[in-house]
Amino acid sequence: MNSNSIQEVKVFAYDAASANVVLAFVYFNFNNENYNVTAYPKGPAVNILQKEMINTAKIKDDDHYAFKMDDIVITGLSGISSNYELEVIRIAKKNKVSQIISLLDVARSIDDRFLLNIENIEEFLPYRILIPTDNLQVSKDKKINNLLEEYENPYWKYVYEKYYKIPPPITNDLIQKSIGNYIVFFTEYIKEQFGDTLGYDEFTIMSDFIDVFRNTNISIYIKLHPSEEKNKYDKYIPNDSKIYVIKDEISTQEILYYAKVVFGCMTSVFYEALLLHKQCFSLQLNYKKDIFELTLENKITRVETKKQLTECLQ
Numbered sequence: 336m337n338s339n340s341i342q343e344v345k346v347f348a349y350d351a352a353s354a355n356v357v358l359a360f361v362y363f364n365f366n367n368e369n370y371n372v373t374a375y376p377k378g379p380a381v382n383i384l385q386k387e388m389i390n391t392a393k394i395k396d397d398d399h400y401a402f403k404m405d406d407i408v409i410t411g412l413s414g415i416s417s418n419y420e421l422e423v424i425r426i427a428k429k430n431k432v433s434q435i436i437s438l439l440d441v442a443r444s445i446d447d448r449f450l451l452n453i454e455n456i457e458e459f460l461p462y463r464i465l466i467p468t469d470n471l472q473v474s475k476d477k478k479i480n481n482l483l484e485e486y487e488n489p490y491w492k493y494v495y496e497k498y499y500k501i502p503p504p505i506t507n508d509l510i511q512k513s514i515g516n517y518i519v520f521f522t523e524y525i526k527e528q529f530g531d532t533l534g535y536d537e538f539t540i541m542s543d544f545i546d547v548f549r550n551t552n553i554s555i556y557i558k559l560h561p562s563e564e565k566n567k568y569d570k571y572i573p574n575d576s577k578i579y580v581i582k583d584e585i586s587t588q589e590i591l592y593y594a595k596v597v598f599g600c601m602t603s604v605f606y607e608a609l610l611l612h613k614q615c616f617s618l619q620l621n622y623k624k625d626i627f628e629l630t631l632e633n634k635i636t637r638v639e640t641k642k643q644l645t646e647c648l649q
Contacts (some may be wrong), residue, residue, distance in 0.1 A: 340369070342406075344372045345407070346409045347419070350379055350561075350562065352411070353410075353562040354379070354624065356411060357410070358388055359488075359492070378562065391448065402427050405556065408423070414528055421450065424461050434462065438465045441467065441488075445464075445473050446476065460479065461482065464482045466480065466486070468544075472482065499592065502587070516555040517555065517556055517592040520558065521598070522537055522541070522560050522568070525600060539621070541568050544572075548578075549573055550576075555576075556579050561583075567629065568649065579583045590600075591608060596648065598647075599616075601626075605617065606629070617638065618644070620639065
């Protein structure tokens with residue numbers, strides 16, 4: 336093929352969910368000889384894209400994007416640190432890139448991803464925003480709504496075909512010794528994004544969870560969000576318990592596949608758990624409002640009180 340006909344695809348993501356959705360979108364749409372893919376991840380997205388795109392993209396750790404008009408720019412819209420992606424969009428538009436596509440992994444909190452209270456918001460808006468909902472009026476800003484297009488998040492198809500169609504290998508003794516008979520709790524950062532507006536945060540949820548389950552006979556694995564430090568919840572977890580904090584030493588797919596019951600809050604891992612028909616509980620104790628699509632659609636169970644939490648394993 337003539338190298339002049341190969342189109343450059345440049346991929347940008349910061350948080351884990353953004354990394355997942357963009358890598359799957361690129362895999363299903365640009366994974367052929369017509370495209371040359373380069374990824375520029377930051378933050379938690381670095382490890383994910385280095386692992387998942389090792390055979391399909393060049394991974395670069397620099398800010399020299401060398402945008403050209405006929406590039407295809409693909410960005411996530413991270414829940415906490417979307418400023419990286421927004422600045423990329425601004426630079427790409429300044430360089431007159433004609434195709435800039437941003438993807439949301441979920442349909443909630445879209446306005447938290449953009450700088451709304453500025454006059455020049457257009458500088459930070461892509462030309463298309465793909466969002467997994469048929470409600471295309473979810474933003475308070477008409478300029479954003481005008482860019483929305485419904486699509487199905489491709490990551491769930493990607494992860495099922497790659498990791499769950501065949502049982503993932505067991506690589507860790509913690510999984511081997513308790514296979515099919517442990518609880519996994521997937522954490523999520525909440526306080527930084529929502530403050531106290533929901534009635535709970537990741538610390539109150541962890542405190543209540545440990546208080547209820549600290550003396551249970553079943554092993555409990557706390558799987559940290561990729562952006563969290565290993566010691567974040569140390570003060571809540573007793574040293575003499577069967578509670579283990581897991582960061583990168585066991586993959587999400589391995590620890591999820593062999594779990595008996597899955598706990599979390601608003602984690603996107605629940606989508607993967609549903610693919611495996613796992614029993615799932617979203618911990619929203621003392622909640623003021625529920626903004627999580629899977630509990631609003633009654634696809635997983637919302638736990639509202641400590642009493643309900645004690646009944647989850649009965």
